[in-house]
Amino acid sequence: MIDVSAFHDALGIMFASAGSWGWIVPGLIIGLIFSAIPGISITMAMAIVLPMSLYMDFFPAIVFLTSVYTGAGFGGSVPAILMNIPGTPSSFATTFDGFAMSQKGLHNEALGHALFASTICGIFGYVLLLLLIEPLADIVLRIGPLEMFAVAIWGMLLLGSLGSTYISRGLLAAAFGVLLGTVGMNTAGFTRGTLGIPVLLDGISPIPAMIGLLAAGQLLGLAGRDYIIDADGAREVSIRRILAGCWGTLKYPGVLLRGSIIGVVIGAVPGVGSSIGNLIAYAETKRTAKDSATFGTGNPKGVIAAESAVASGEGGSMATMLALGIPGGGATAILIAAFMMHNIVPGPGLIQSQKPMVYAIILNNMVQATVLLAVGVAFIYVAANVVKVRTRYVLPSVLVVATLGTYAVTGEIAGPITLFIFALLGFALSRYEYPIPAVVVGILLGRMLETEFLRSYQISGGDPLYLFQRPGAVAIVGVMVASLGMTAWSKRKQRRAEAAEEAALLRQLEQDKVPAPPRASAIKG
Amino acid sequence: MTDFTRREAFRLVAGSVGVASGLVAMPSILRAADYPTRPINVIVPFATGGYNDRLSRAFAPYLEKELGQPLVIVNKPGAGTQLGNSYALNQPADGYSILCTSAAPYIPLTVLLQNAPYKVEDFSMLNLPSRDYTLAATSSDSPIKTFAEVIEKLQADPGSLSIGVQPASADYANMVLAFQAAKIDPSKLRIVTYDGGGPARNATAGAQVDVGFVGGEGFLPLVSKIRPLAIFAEETVDWYPDAPLIGASGLKVDFVEGSQRGWVVTTKLKKEQPEIFKFLSGALERASKNPKAIEALKLQQLATTWYGPEASEKAYLANADKMAKYIDLMK
Structure with a gap:
């Protein structure tokens, strides 16, 4: 639990270096802008500012970099909501209901929901972190491949809630995505599907592939329209409605809490990152919601659930980094480098010797998240104006920026080529009604599924009873099966009740011997 | 008509060619002399x-x-x-x-x-x-204390310990060389593969695998969570003097430097x-x-x-x- 005297010292560090607080707003804005541009990841934004931070003192440098990180955690949801193209993989699940909301003219509210869900859960994640950083670090190291495999399967369950006209095509699309996710050299050193292209040894880069797939279908769909939102009156940008959306987020404390816990735990696992947390949080919220049928058609809970796991996941990732010196993802790897460049080595030693500093960093992240509430409102107010621009101007700009973004990742032409190929693929998939999100989920999870399954097999020597030596994995599978079972049970009950009601209604109609009136009015009566 | 004789004309041309080729050749000489200018x-x-x-x-x-x-x-x-x-x-x-x-x-x-x-x-x-050198290590709370114990256990039953390593690496080669020297059939081992030193180290420190073979330097931040068993180096390594040398385990092993x-x-x-x-x-x-x-x-x-x-x-x-x-x- 929390060490009171270290906490006191941490407050001292915070206020002694109050000048470094000036880096919060620029950091947040850089993070927001970079992550809102499709094709540029959080990692890249951090990589670009890392050399700058070399010329600062330690605490301001860390404040600056973590502010970029905090801002980037939210920015990705802006294009996800407005254009159905996630800025970063971690806001992929936000597109499901966010874009549907903006189609209904609720883009102000959707952006408000996303901002508050992301930020409040981020703060909650850091509070958890402050209390639990040491035990969490030990738990993280104990998470083995079998537990990770169970988590990946849990993420795949999202496929069930994506909904598509044909189940067979949905499954086929997911299998195709998983297959694409396994291209490259696997963990055992075998190379598959690289066509002799060296770039593919590291696998298909998920960001250009995802943007290509999603943007192609989406942009072609939008090209026929004048504006992103059809209805004339709906294209307003209103600070009042954004704030109403922000405030409305607080009506769903259950969704926020569940999302943050999922986010923190999954974010803390090294090598998983926040791109999976949002999928699981969305799927779980949808499955347990009473109105699950309206998810995907603009249910605010969908936006809130997805975003709740993003910023909290960063908290989890930060815990692993500070406590163990292990990066949870690309962005924390850069933070570690920044620490080391200032002669501070994150890891178990850091927590023991410099606990006040660790607390001060966590506290500063809470401050950043609070500041983001205000900066974020201003940012979405500006960004939402894209709905007022004709699609003939928006679409080419988005395409150009996304192409540049994917080029900028490595400075290699491989990014734009991937984008182009996957755009063609995305066009073909949507033309023949294969669900593109299923392919994206497959690409995001394919590698993890294969790697962790292979390692579980290697560790156990192929013995399935190994499952019972891993209580953690049993617990995850247990919760998953229970959750599925309960959903199936309640759905069945619901269906039965509906059927019974309908039968009773029909009986009554027959007894009354009146000609059957239109059904809608019958239900009303 | 000009006053140029044929010979003079030839000399002029030859000279200018010479100057021109000198100019062409110059930059590399200049570059070397002035290097670096940018x-x-x-x-x-x-x-x-x-x-x-x-x-x-x-x-x-x-x-x-x-x-x-x-x-x-x-x-x-x-x-x-x-x-x-x-x-x-x-x-x-x-x-x-x-x-x-x-x-x-x-x-x-x-x-x-x-x-x-x-x-x-x-x-x-x-x-x-x-x-950097390959380090064989276990989690700090592991019952295994020395590399000799690892060899003993694996000689009795090659499947008794799980081994974490990155394939296609010097670490992998060193692991196989050490076990071949101890007359343990590497194909019977329970080898768990990791696609990078980082994940292999985490798995070792978290006791996901019983023994990890991975570059030692990256272990430094996690040094309190592991126990070094053998480092594949000729002499004591200045950044990790606590790590016992592979030579001290009693095995005669050739190894690849990291x-x-x-x-x-x-x-x-x-x-x-x-x-x-x-x-x-x-x-x-x-x-x-x-x-x-x-x-x-x-x-x-x-x-x-x-x-x-x-x-x-x-x-x-x-x-x-x-x-x-x-x-x-x-x-």
């Missing part, structure tokens, strides 16, 4: 934040002082350094592109395993200050512009021996040892030969 690119074939990236950025201010020009760090990650290496070979041999990289094992590995379109000899070493990281140029530069090569190596030597640089880099756990081009080249080629010899173990 910023120098340091190609790091890894993403920002890795060892080589940190080394190049931390060392840059001291090297810049000796070179008299700023350094620009260019990260070219991908395909196990093959992309960055190819990029470096495609730059003109004018001394404005140098590499900061894990020369070993990555250059030989890309050549031997990925059929990279270059040779080990296409790169020349300036200085390789950082030397990573050799530092400053590299293309062999084309060394051959065509020997003055530039000499200038670069002189600047590196002075910067490496600068007490301020040594102190600053030590705080970041970065190496500054000066071995020089000859010794570095020798170590690199010896390492590459060992890897070629044992490449079948790495596949």
